[in-house]
Amino acid sequence: MTDDAPLLIQREGSVVRLILNRSKAGNAINIELAKALMEAAIACDEDPEVRCVVLTGAGRMFCAGGDVRLFASAGDRIPQLLKELTSYLHSAISRLARMEKPLVTIVNGPAAGAGFSLALLGDIALASPDASFTLAYGKLGLSPDGGATWLLPRLIGLRCAQELMLTDPTLPAATAADLGLVTSVFDAETLSAEADQLIERLSRSAVCAWGRTRELLLGAYGASLESHLEAEARMIARAGRSAESREGIAAFVERRPSDFISSAAGG
Template sequence: MIRYDLTDSVATVTLDRPEAMNSLTAEVKSALLEALRRAAGDDQVRAVLLTGSGRAFCAGQDLREHADNLEAGRGLAGTVREHYNPLVELITTMAKPVVAAVNGVAAGAGASLAFACDLRIASERAKFALAFSGIGLAPDSGASWTLQRLVGAGRAAELMLLGEPVDAARALELGLVTRVVPPDDVLKAAGELAVRLAQGPTRAYAATKRALAYAATHTLPEALELEALLQDECAATRDHRDATRAFLAKERPSFTGR
């Protein structure tokens, strides 16, 4: 259901329902949230890699379970507030960089999870689909917030209203993904990127994530003030002191995340 591995300070979290294109049941969503919380709270983890097994990254909500809920009169059964909202909030606010290895189809909430990550490496076979309107639903899992920050309001409206799939090449052109690689290389490329981040200044990365999210919804003076506060915090870190010494000595800095 969910596989968790910690290697080289990278926690790899894998959605493991390949027979169902890694679609999300209530059980899977709970396990995914638990795995991400584990990664967020573990000081040995300095970067997170999120991916799927088989031919899909994640096909979104498990529609068989959803249909059963509709038949039973339970509708969405609170899954947006109980599952999706905490997942997206955790990914976007985690004090560590999160990389998505999009190995195949990312649809609905699956696409939203990828968009919530800080960086996305996509297979040439990857496809993104904001399929909410196609089944008479509004966007969820933070897509209304993340997507327009990636591609702009106009493109976000187009992708959500029309629900047409976006292939990897178009996703790269739009800015949805960081890089596109051959299918056999996606996990390797994403893993190398995650390891690179795990070897970097973790607290500076956390401050960068916080500054970007804050600046998106605040005025310039407010953003400047937060930048000043965050810079003071980073200036007091061991990583900053050691990196400054290394720079002056013309050496390559070695970061500890402290």
Template sequence: MSDANTVPPILVRREGAVLVLAIHTPGKRNAISPGLYAALTEALTGARTDAAIGAVVLTGADGYFCSGGDLNVLATRRLLTPEQRHEKLEGLHGLIRLLRDFPKPVVAAVEGGAAGAGLSMALGCDLLVAARDAAFSVAYIKVGLTPDGGATAFLSQVLPRQLLTELCLTGDRIGAERLHALGVVNRLTEPGGAEAEAIALAVRLAGGPEQATARIKTLCREAVSNSLDAQLDREAQFMVEAQGSAESAAGIDAFLAKQSPDFAALRRKP
């Protein structure tokens, strides 16, 4: 039997221009293990500047996305000072901020379910693909804890306050099909098909214009909190930048010539 300490917290592989990161905690429904946030942060930081990577898929190994914090680990947090607890929490919150600011598309692929911080990580991605039988849960209330990782921020953007409050106060599970109907889940698949669908979507996005993609991600993220005037200013800034870019030149020339633009070629140029 292998030493638990040798088990990598994520499995990493490439599918063309897509980097696939799978949370990996065998036998624990991919509960958060020591080193997970640091491993994901390292992988995403490397992918950020790797021109060969155009998109990322975040998933879970062995048919389950992530069941959240390992309660055996969390039980020891009461022995720490509040400052030490806050420092530990920054591993998750730093990762969520990295996902928020990541310039390339990140697609979550959820099989089985996502609970607690696992739900926060899934919601922190740009797009969400889920198997029909997957279940999601804010979960914290059941063990006397409160949500973290931006779960309430993300859900408040897409759910009515009453439903958000119900999910947080009861910890009840909500199915992927209902979240799809509410617009939280982008794509539904049959069980076992979420990762393949997420990779196909990520491959499509990875072929897009890199700079325009990053700008669009920023616009979509900021639109929720910006006033109309502030958003118009931001759109004007980005449009002015985009109109002078090599990406728009290639895209417009290809459109006028009735061809498909090769944005990937621009990323390969020194």
């Protein structure tokens, strides 16, 4: 992986960091970046050794959204371009959302358009005070993509989502945290250390159980109470068959810390 690749992939033990790497273009998403993100998401999803995934941006921005200069160059072919771009991007988002391991987003700067959705996608979203959030689609005469219309109502409610989408304010990091768009805001001096501690804790936790929890949360809004209760019953029974569950229960009874990494390695 070269430093000029559109996406940098850094492996640190069981943690994979995905770094959007078009800093001169504000990490705007073009075909190459969208495809690279899709391929990386599939690889993380399929690799049993990966226990936590981190998504962030290089440079001063998190992600400016779609590459508007690319849109302008497409001319009358823009519908085809947008379909190709969203095919890769949406595949990446779906796999990052549905993989078994947790996703942490570190929003190091402004997030706009599809970058807004990528920032919100993390199970835990950490932001720097330099981060800001704007949808920006209306300025381009476009409707949202990247899962924005699915994510926002679930995070902040339909009424607030409607207001944000139609009025399109630029939200500072503190306001985004107050609304529930991000989990926490840390100053530049502590963000990296706080993120590292969280990532280490998550990577050593019950990753398979978190994967099942993620699946249940994704399905909650489209299910009746009874069908979701049945899904919970089946999922917890499935979890109970795992080595991870045996380790967690034994550790609790024996009053010792759980070693989920060794239990996973041992099957």
